[in-house]
Amino acid sequence: MVAPTQTPQTSALPYESQTQALARDLLAATQEKKNLLAQMRDQMRWDDKIMDFAMGNPGLKVQLFRFIDALPALRSKPEIARHLQEYLSAEEVELPGALKGLLNFTNPDSVPGQIAATTVAPAVETLAYRYISGESIDKAIKAIERMRKDKLAFTMDLLGEAVITEAEAEAYLQRYLDLMEQLSQAAKTWKPVEAIDTADGKPLPKVQVSVKLTAFYSQFDPLDAQGSRAKVSAHIRTLLRRAQELGVAVHFDMEQYRYKTLTLAILKDLLMEAEFRQRDDIGVTLQAYLRDSYNDLKDLVLWAKNRGTPVTVRLVKGAYWDQETIIARQNGWPSPVYSQKVSTDANFERMTRLLLENHLYLYGAIGSHNVRSQAHAMAVAEDLAIPRRHIEFQVLYGMADKLAKVMANKGYRVRVYTPFGELIPGMSYLIRRLLENTANSSFLRQNQDEVPVEQLLAVPAFAPEDELDDHGTPPSPPPPFPNAPDTDFAIATQRTEAAAALKAVHSQLGQHYNPIINGEAVDTEATADSVNPSKPTALVGTLGLASQDQADAAIAAAKAAFPAWAATPAKDRGAILRRAADIMTARRHELNAWMVYEVGKPLGQADPEVSEAIDFCRYYADEMERLDAGYAYDYPGETNRYRYFPRGIAVVISPWNFPLAIATGMTVAALVTGNCTILKPAENSAVIAAKIAEILIEAGMPPGVFQYLPARGSTVGAHLVQHPDVHMIAFTGSREVGCRIYADAAQWRPGQRHLKRVVAEMGGKNAIIIDESADLDQAVQGVVYSAFGYSGQKCSACSRTIVVASVYDTFVRRLIEATRSLHVGDAAQPSTKVGPVIDANAQAKIKDYIAKGKAEATLALEMPAPDTGYFVGPTVFTDVAPDAVIAQEEIFGPVLAVIKAQDFDQALAIANDTDYGLTGGLYSRTPSHIDRVQTEFAVGNLYINRGIAGAIVSRQPFGGFKMSGVGSKAGGPDYLLQFLEPRHVSENVQRQGFAPIEGMD
Structure with missing residues (x-):
């Protein structure tokens, strides 16, 4: 995010004098200097060096974080050494002396290579567990018990909630049910800590968990609002009932913007049900970097007044700024986030006042590492004499530890957001924390860099570009060609208009369409019917031939x-x-x-x-x-x-x-x-x-x-x-x-x-290669979308997936479950992910290929399909020979051949061994593999770490060679x-x- 520009302090602002006094007090208490011995010890720690390197060199920071992202997937010291060298030897990276010496090896299998791997991998793991409480529940409980000794409450977050299969969604629910049981059992042995276990003479839950709605349903989609609501709500009810039995508080996190409106709608409806309406141990999250978050809070206040029982609102600034900005720019949508960090800070304070001034209806949980932001909340709370039950302060585990202890020592209830779990599913969380700690605009970074107190604690004001309207777009260079934006179906009005259009067009079905010759419609002797492949008895139109x-x-x-x-x-x-x-x-x-x-x-x-x-x-x-x-x-x-x-x-x-x-x-x-x-x-x-x-x-x-x-x-x-x-x-x-x-x-x-x-x-016989370093979450989702989007009836569709042996079994298992989670049905239904094939002839031809596949490979999955139309269920074959019929001939339907390769070289050779050369893909976090496919993968359109379908005009001119066609690329500068x-x-x-x-x- 862009570094903030602060406006001069204004003592006339509400609560400002007290905010300044409290902030300076907090800041002084958190800025104690390290003693010389501690400084010397820190200089010797490689996990600290990694952070210092990242803060000192933007080019190195990008490559270093990419390496850290890939590290959990690497299975040997030579692999780690090779990736470390490939990432950090890039031309744009200026290496510090310590890293130059560490990377001074020619062979990853050599002793120096082994030393490099042995030095860096444990350092990254140590760094990770600064922000993650442990990989097991036992370690997480020990971390909680240490926090309780410091009078710190907790909320436990289970890492790895990005579910891509319904089996994973069910497992997520069960893991949380087990987690609540384990924490509740442990809590029975905890000595009471009055500062966090009681408030205003009443007991508070000792255990709190934080969950994400999208993890309850793998197909969570705003376009299918009703279907998503039904699936998610059933799981939430199960969770809340068990939580009440155990005396556990539940807080619902907020994720990407596209899920925000539906998330709030589901929770509002659910918490108004008679069974849950009296519960005050439930919370929701709002993100202040969203332009419409202030209005969301106002709506929540009105809702809470009607509900009659408060819920907690965790107010945070937001963790997906870069992602939200990129998605908006890629799609040509208005940016949902403020373009300047200072605007987020200003909105956070505005929302803090609104939240705390309505503390009778909503409890406040102020989540920030910014001393000024927390001091401002304290000033409001003191001025309004807000009861202790109605407010608490929150920080993330491993961040702003001193601030948390200082606030707790001053008598405030402080809660630590405490993630736990294995490193691989926790990697995205770790990267977000590293980005936050190393961003120039971060309060923690500025405090560490000893920015003057007056600047650190200045009153935040909305940047001019963020005051224009509620849906501005961050300034950026205009694209060479501005593409038409797709519809954002996360917006309810767009869904309503789409439904109205479906109804209106349905009333027009069955009309006659004649040829138009020299400006006139002409009658014909021959006609043909065009029918709805979802319902072949439904006539779409009659054509004059x-x-x-x-x-x-x-x-x-x-x-x-x-x-x-x-x-x-x-x-x-x-x-x-x-x-x-x-x-x-x-x-x-x-x-x-x-x-x-x-x-x-x-x-x-x-x-x-x-x-x-x-x-x-x-x-x-x-x-x-x-x-x-x-x-x-x-x-x-x-x-x-x-x-x-x-x-x-x-x-x-x-x-x-x-x-x-x-x-x-x-x-x-x-x-x-x-x-x-x-x-x-x-x-x-x-x-x-x-x-x-x-x-x-x-x-x-x-x-x-x-x-x-x-x-x-x-x-x-x-x-x-x-x-x-x-x-x-x-x-x-x-x-x-x-x-x-x-x-x-x-x-x-x-x-x-x-x-x-x-x-x-x-057409094509397109392949996606999955190598040993691939992000399998991304890879599975990308393959499923590319293979079964529009029932595989795209010339760019993935019909072959070539997987390196070391990750083959894991990938196949998740691929099958992800495919099984797709809904097959009428294309007009919003829940449908896989609709019909075009006609009876196509259906019969695809089924013939499936029969051939059964004779030459292992049928891993054949999804059932409705018999009311031209449907073929998604079908996955494994153990497919590279020269098998289903691996060589184009199948214009939802049939995927999965081929095992011993290594990347063999995978690339198999991918190129086809008559076609249209599209191809690679999922990899190995720089040398990414470089090689760009010259060696013989396809017209190559996609790396993303799906292979959906080319965009100008940005991705489309077309192939070999038997995929002749001519230049559509949507490109040569086409005309x-x-x-x-x-x-x-x-x-x-x-x-x-x-x-x-x-x-």
Whole structure:
């Protein structure tokens, strides 16, 4: 976070004089100097050196923390030594002398390498257990008992709550039930400590636990608010009932912003139930770095007044600032967090006043390591004479220890947030603590750096950029191309609008759609039905199928319209595309609904496709204007001009799996470059293509320039490809059809005066490699999404996962359970993660491949699926041979082959051993592996430590090679060149020995 800018102290502010006095008192008590012996001892500790190195060098800090993140996954000293050297030998890292000496080895297996591993690994573990109370409950209880001797209460957090399977969610609940039982048993032997075990003459629970709602349900998703609410609430009730039996207090933590609103809604409803309404031993958390947190607190006050029994509000500043900022910028959403640390501090004090001034309805738990923040709360509490039961102060285990003891000694109830658990699941928590301790804006860092007291304790005020509104965006350089933001379904109004669109579109199903030729809808003799693959008896629309004669009429109209369209200025053509983008933006929810019904694409998968279609319109408009400027190469006496011209007539043959985005992208690329274009969509997504036609015509596309031609691919489609007046074909679909189009287009036919250009994308057999250093939480989630998103019906889908042997069994076990946790069903249901496949033929073909897989590999999972539509349950095969049929042939469905590799070299070789070269992925925290795949993994789109589906226009131009297709990448700077013919003009400007000279009149 940006370093704070403080405003001058203002004594007139409420509670300010007392805040200053208390803060200076606390600060003086916590700034005792270490004696010389302690300083010398600390200088010898490597865990302290790691922190010093991180604070002194930003480049080293990044690499050091990345190494620490990977460390728990490393299984041997040579592995540790190799990773240490790879991370810290990066060019941007300036190493201190101690680390240079430690890394001075050539072989990780050598004695110096072993020494480096033996030195650093224990130091990191020691560092971790500064912030984590222990890896076992016994050690955690000992830590609690030490804190109680210092009159410190605790709340226990169980690390590893990021669940990705329903089995893990059930285990999480059981672990907390066991934890409460164990702590309650231990508490029976604890001597009473009046300062923390009683308040205002009444006993307080000795035991408190902190939990996170998302850990109760692996598919927790704001888009499925009702389903998530039902699953989570059932587990919370079980937890709260047992907690009451044991006399344990329960506090609910807050996580990422996207879960905040649903989390609060669930807890508010649950705690109003008669069974829990009288409980005052329950708490919720609010994060002051969120722009809307003050309003959330005001709502909680009103709710608590209605409830009648207080709950505790833990007020913290927030631990995910960097993540929230990045997510907002990546998605083009308003940032939910304040851009400046000083604004968070100001909001924290504002919320503290509101919370404590309403202490009759909400108990306050002030969580901060900032002396001023805590002193401000104390000042308010003293001024209002708040009873002891109604307020406490909190710190994190291992941070601000002195502050905690000082506050406790002054008679305040202080609680320590105390995580415990194994290091691997606790690593993300450790990294957050390290980031907090080393951030320039951190109070602890500034205090350590001996920033002047006046600056440390100055009144925080909102930074100007944070005062603009409640949903500003942190200042950052504008992106080269601003992508359309996806819908944020965490916002309730967006969910409501999406539901309304589904209902509205449902009432429009069953209409008839005819071809549009030369601006007119024309009747046809042949028709076809488009049905909902989730419910094949439900008609989406009836299509008029164009005949060969009508196709000839469309070509004739395009030929007639071409001269005028080619002469239309590029900026005017681009303006039509931008209007089309605006119309799509306005109709986003409606377009989503059409995809849900016609191709069975769940809402969360459909929405990014609308964004992509919008981006194609705007990006290609920009690109054409750039290309239209041409290039000039002038020399004395001559001018040289290099310019681009349209080819002529383009036929676009679009697929059903991305019926809006790909159809729009290929079509508008052809149109904006000046080509007259005929869109022949896949028959089972032609209603969505009709909507594209509506939008382009409404945007101003002239008759004959664009024409919509639903037709049989085997007859009329083939005729369009072979027609001598067609100049180019843009195709996305199967390898079989693509190769046939490529061959047919290459044949010269009478009357043809050009060679046809073919742009074809023909699928993939995409692999994700999981190596021994991978973050398996990330890897499992990324593979599941990439393999089973839209039922595996993406050309970019992961159909092979290649796993290094040392993590194979662990990965497979979690993969199977994560897949088992997916809900298979009607695409219109918000809980659905895996919908239907497109039609009966696809369903039968996929089932044939599953049968082959059963004969050549181990069936690890075959999910049941509804029999009401074209469903195939997610299927996972393990122990798959690299040359097996299911490992080599494209299966356009939810079937995943898991292949074991002995090491990374073999994994990479297996990944490359395929006819295709579209997408690929790697999950790894080994720098050399990350470097190697960038040159050695033969794919057009490579994704590292993320899913491999979902390319974004401009940021991730999409397309492959080998048998995955021919042509340049869609959404990239070269794509439009395929639709253009370059021409060069050179003119001799000399006349009778003289020539114009630049700069002369």
